[in-house]
Amino acid sequence: MKDFLLNDADKAFRMQAREFLLRVLAPRAQAIEDQQDWDAVKDVVRALGEAQYLRLMFADLYRGPLENPGLTHATILSEEASYLNYAFETTIATALSCAYPLHRYASPAIRERYLTPILDGLSIGAIGVTEKNVGSDSAGMETRVEFDERTREWVINGFKRYISNASVADVYIVYGISNPAVPASKGMSAVVVPGGHRGMSFPRNYAFMGRRGCIVGEVEFVDCRVPADHLLGEQDNAFRIMLSMFNFERAILGGSGLGVARSAFDIATAHAQSRSAFGQRLGAKQLVWDWVAEMSWRIDAAELLTYRATKMYDSGVAGKDLMKQAAMAKLVATETANFCADRCVQTLGGDGLTKEYGRAEQIYRDARAMTIVGGTSEMAKYLIASRDLPDLKPNL
Known part of the structure; x- marks a missing residue:
């Protein structure tokens, strides 16, 4: 391990992160693997939040000792966590994938409501992209996200699968087609849905050959409604x-x-x-x-x-x-x-x-x-x- 592209501050952070994870994650790694202990996962996520590790991607919100936190440091954290338990790392990587668009595209009120708890390690995020006929070809998405002018709500109908943190996440970012008359690249929208919201259900979780402790399953939306301000960015631009x-x-x-x-x-x-x-x-x-x-x-x-x-x-x-x-x-x-x-x-x-x-x-x-x-x-x-x-x- 040579770390050719990492400077002294990056290398010092690696050692700090490694020691932290050896203290917090390593003692729980076996329970996560053998018992799929979600409480153990949440304990480590909470500790990461308290230590500012979940804010590494967001320099404006970070309050830790690093002078210039960024993706390099989040990736170092991912590497060190995966060394001990890849299933756990999947959980936090998914949470960060949820936090990223919230930080960049949500309104200030929605950011404060949903992003801050994720970064504090108090809640878990999930991303809804994959569907039965949609994997790498995300442009073939069948989920619909339509705006109801009368109630000023976004209405979601669709079925997502292979969703990490399904059924246990506190907030979901759901991608769907909002204008089927144009190509998906010009007619897709993304909305924020709180976990357990009315119209959302979880038909099943999957049993995988690996990554035990990482909960992955299906999410179904039937006339699931969220307020207008839960849109990320602009309509049709997701x-x-x-x-x-x-x-x-x-x-x-x-x-x-x-x-x-x-x-x-x-x-x-x-x-x-x-x-x-x-x-x-x-x-x-x-x-x-x-x-x-x-x-x-x-x-x-x-x-x-x-x-x-x-x-x-x-x-x-x-x-x-x-x-x-x-x-x-x-x-x-x-x-x-x-x-x-x-x-x-x-x-x-x-x-x-x-x-x-x-x-x-x-x-x-x-x-x-x-x-x-x-x-x-x-x-x-x-x-x-x-x-x-x-x-x-x-x-x-």
Whole structure:
């Protein structure tokens, strides 16, 4: 771990965040994994809020010791949390993805009502984008968000699925089509919906192979009404809001991938140096040397790409000018997490398949989601290539 792109203040923050999470998250990580203990999750979220860690993205609201907080520091936090428990990190990453558009696009009154509790660690946020026929192709959204002139309310009808923090979130940002007569990029709106609001229900939560402790499920809206001031930004202009959120989310996922990859690497290298086979240490075998070398260079590459993207963001680069770099960070870091998790299990052999001999099998299950959530690896490649081949439109 070289931290080439991080300055001394960033490195000091990493150590501070690491020590904090070892004290607050590490003792609860097993309960989150084995018992899906939501109370443990909330305890850590509350502690993060009290320590100002949930305000790192919002310099105007941050009251901690950092002089220039930003996405770089939020990503470092994501990396260190994912090293210990990726399911927990998913919860706070989703909350930040909710906080971001609230901070930037909500009216002052709505910001104060919904954003402040999230940043204080007192409430949890969620984002409603994915639907039955909508994943990477968010323009195909079927949820409707229509304005009732008579009551001055936004009326939401639709069905969202694979929603992190579904049923436990205190506030939801819901994206839907407000003008079906035009392309989604010109007819999508986003509204804020408080958790448990009338017209909102939660048909079921999913049981995933990994990320145990992260609650993910379905949210249905049937004539769900919120006041006019719960609109984010302007009517029909939420596609731009969503795209700006994705750049931020992909960089954060770069940090998540790094944390998982580093955790797998440390377990694998420790085993390779302590386990003997055929009269010598396992790590002395040429094949294992090859695995370790590839894990190492992949992690360094992911680190450089991830913190390049965050430093660009913090310097003011946004929109399409950041899309390629954020996609590269997400792609390489999450693919690296999967590679390292796989090589870790293989290095440990039978021990890597059991819960009795450590976290390798958990990391393997957790990592598999990373190349799918927040945009698939295939979608990331499309975004990268679209910047390099601007005169072509790939056949998706």
